[in-house]
Amino acid sequence: MVQDASARAGRHGGFGTGPLAYLEASIPDLPSASARAAVYIVENPEKVVRFSLKDLSGFSRTGEASIVRLCQMAGFSGFSDFKLALARELALRESAEGGTREEEHHLHAMGHELARSITRTAEALDLAVVEEVAARLRHAMRIDVFGAGVSGIIAELFSYRLLRAGLNAHAIRDITLAHEVANGLGPQAAALAISESGVTANTVEFLRAARAAGAYTVAVTCQARSPLARHAEALLPMAKLNIPAYGGYINAVPRAVYVAEVLAALAGAVPKME
CATH class of the missing domain: 1.10.10.10 (Winged helix-like DNA-binding domain superfamily/Winged helix DNA-binding domain)
Structure with a gap:
């Protein structure tokens, strides 16, 4: 009923x-x-x-x-x-959010949840998977990172961090350009797509096209059973939040920054000579 x-x-x-x-x-x-x-x-x-x-x-x-x-x-x-x-x-x-006590309680709860989201993301990451992704990215001729909305902001952070780690990474937020780039990628390239829900149509299509073109594909999402994950060869999970993640909030960023830092640290490491 x-x-x-x-x-x-x-x-x-x-x-x-x-x-x-x-x-x-x-x-x-x-x-x-x-x-x-x-x-x-x-x-x-x-x-x-x-x-x-x-x-x-x-x-x-x-x-x-x-x-x-x-x-x-x-x-x-x-x-x-x-x-x-x-x-x-x-x-x-x-x-x-209006009253002083309520606001103080809400802000403390938000800080706790953001910290918890990073901790839970760290626990969810499989080191072997991250190391494999880092190795593939390290040898890629080009890395294209795409996201829409807040995930587009995260895509720019990912590309900046990977670029500073010595990798040829580029963030794309324009969907038309993203589709053109994805269709032109090949086996020497990598495509990294970011979507909290894993169902954002433009992001899913970007990764689908990149994989069809032969690129190595990676999904960063909270939903392991999502259309985005199905088009990825590797999945880097983010923990779900128990605080609002809508209406302009950017609380998805801290846990994503953690994933970017881990990936950059491993991808930028130079293998030791035997």
């Missing part, structure tokens, strides 16, 4: 427990159309609460019927019902 929106919103009052958290957790298991809508909602909640169903369909490139089914899977009667709960979750978040 579909629950009343106000009852559901009341039950999902805190960070990590509302409709946005549900969508984030569900993305890897959703059909591609529903996943596109879910990613758009998670990344643009403040816009979505003002959208009509037609608006969201156009911006997320998802059919209206798929969006309605997604809302029903989340426990709502339809898109309007879902928007009410979404608006309430955003209002609660803003309210929690």
Whole structure:
């Protein structure tokens, strides 16, 4: 039975427990159309609460019927019902950040969670896999790094760090250029794609095209069972966050910086002579 929106919103009052958290957790298991809508909602909640169903369909490139089914899977009667709960979750978040005590508690919680995300990412990284990726990157003639949105910022950090480690790395944020580059790569090149959700369409297509062209492909994502991971020869996992990762937040950056530092440290190391 579909629950009343106000009852559901009341039950999902805190960070990590509302409709946005549900969508984030569900993305890897959703059909591609529903996943596109879910990613758009998670990344643009403040816009979505003002959208009509037609608006969201156009911006997320998802059919209206798929969006309605997604809302029903989340426990709502339809898109309007879902928007009410979404608006309430955003209002609660803003309210929690408003008072001095609440804000102090929230900031401490955020710092703890960011530190925890780095620790959990460190625990999740398989040293043998990272060493293999580092070795392949060290011998690549060219390394192209792509990401969209906040992941584009991370892509630039990755390329900067790898470049300073002595590798020929380049960040690409323009999707048209990324597709042109990916199709022109070959066995001597490497492609590294970054997407927290692992379903960002442009990022998935970049890695798919790069692999089809013969390049060595690496995915940096929180979702091991994602379309992006399926097109990667190697996966560098990032830990999931228990704090909001949407609406302009850049809290995905610290754990990604850790992955970049580890990779650069190993890729930049010169093998000892026998």
